[in-house]
Amino acid sequence: DTAVSQTPKYLVTQMGNDKSIKCEQNLGHDTMYWYKQDSKKFLKIMFSYNNKELIINETVPNRFSPKSPDKAHLNLHINSLELGDSAVYFCASSLSEDRHSPLHFGNGTRLTVT
Amino acid sequence: GENVEQHPSTLSVQEGDSAVIKCTYSDSASNYFPWYKQELGKRPQLIIDIRSNVGEKKDQRIAVTLNKTAKHFSLHITETQPEDSAVYFCAARDTGRRALTFGSGTRLQVQP
Numbered sequence: 600d601t602a603v604s605q606t607p608k609y610l611v612t613q614m615g616n617d618k619s620i621k622c623e624q625n626l627g628h629d630t631m632y633w634y635k636q637d638s639k640k641f642l643k644i645m646f647s648y649n650n651k652e653l654i655i656n657e658t659v660p661n662r663f664s665p666k667s668p669d670k671a672h673l674n675l676h677i678n679s680l681e682l683g684d685s686a687v688y689f690c691a692s693s694l695s696e697d698r699h700s701p702l703h704f705g706n707g708t709r710l711t712v713t
Numbered sequence: 714g715e716n717v718e719q720h721p722s723t724l725s726v727q728e729g730d731s732a733v734i735k736c737t738y739s740d741s742a743s744n745y746f747p748w749y750k751q752e753l754g755k756r757p758q759l760i761i762d763i764r765s766n767v768g769e770k771k772d773q774r775i776a777v778t779l780n781k782t783a784k785h786f787s788l789h790i791t792e793t794q795p796e797d798s799a800v801y802f803c804a805a806r807d808t809g810r811r812a813l814t815f816g817s818g819t820r821l822q823v824q825p
Contacts, residue, residue, distance in 0.1 A: 632812060640800055642757065642815040655812050689756060695811060699745045699764050702813055704756040 602626050605690050605705035612680055613713055620675045620708045622690030630654075630695045631673035632702065633665060636687040648673055649695050680712045715740040715807040719816025726793050727824050734788045734819045736803035745806035746779060746786045747813065752799045760801075761788070793823045 603624045612618055624631065632655075633645040647655035648667040662678045673690060690705040716739040726732050738746075747762035763770045763777045763786065770777050776789045790797055800820050804813040 630811060640751075640818045640820075642802060642818075644812045644814070647812050649811070693811075698806070698808070699762070701747050701759045701762055704758070706756050 603690055603692055603703050603705040605688075605708050607708060608706065609709050609711075611711045611713065614680055614682060616680050617676070617678045618680060618710070619677070620688055620690075620710075622673045622675075622705055624671055624690075624692040624703070624705075626692055626694075626703060628692035628694050628700075628703070629670045630693050631667065631670070632691040632693075633673065633675050634689045634691060634704075636689060636707070638686070642689070646673075646675075677710075680710075682712050685710055685712045714809075715743060715805050715814040717803060717805050717814050717816045719803050719819060721819060722817065723820045723822070725822045725824060728793060728795060730793055732788075732790045732793055732797070732821055732823075734801055734803065734821070736786050736788075736805075736816050738784050738786070738805040738814075740805065740807055741781075741784065742808045743805040744808060746777070747804050748775075748777060748788050749802045749804065749815075750799045751802065751818075757802060790821075793821075795823050795825050797821060798823045 605622045630649045632647045646665040651667045664676045667673045687707045689707045691702040694700040719736045744765040749757035750760045751757040774791045779786045800818045803816040
């Protein structure tokens, strides 16, 4: 019963393709995030949703489009994939009413663009 | 927004020695400072956290200290073991955005 689950775990695709990553949490949290971890291990926030509402949208190419159908799910769709998109993408969740709520991470999706 | 700097980027210690990782943050309104451990190929996992109204917190071999005035916080690991080898991240919560801003990570290697 994984708390934050992402699929797929690995994604290998060619430049120009479109792909999606799915995330689900069963912790009862109301805020979900996408973080990108590059080859140097930097963890950078991309998006955050609170109760299906987009609250953080960092400087990310508009080829990346998050979607949250409900507060337990957050998906990430990427159009026209580029080599530089290769990274590990982590989904995470937290409870917004607790200012000291830690982030709970999924196991990550390793995206490789060839 | 928040900016978190972390040092050192790599740290090698002998088993049984102590390890210290330091972070600074920029937003004086930040009030929550967690530390995450990431083993190779795995997700970051919370190991300890501290709130802004506390100066120090300890959990067995791990302790965290916070100096709000200087906007510094540090992770201390005592009696290090080979299984402590991992990448450690500090983070700070930007009260305006709710997301965590992470430091650049410290790769700790404990030599047996």
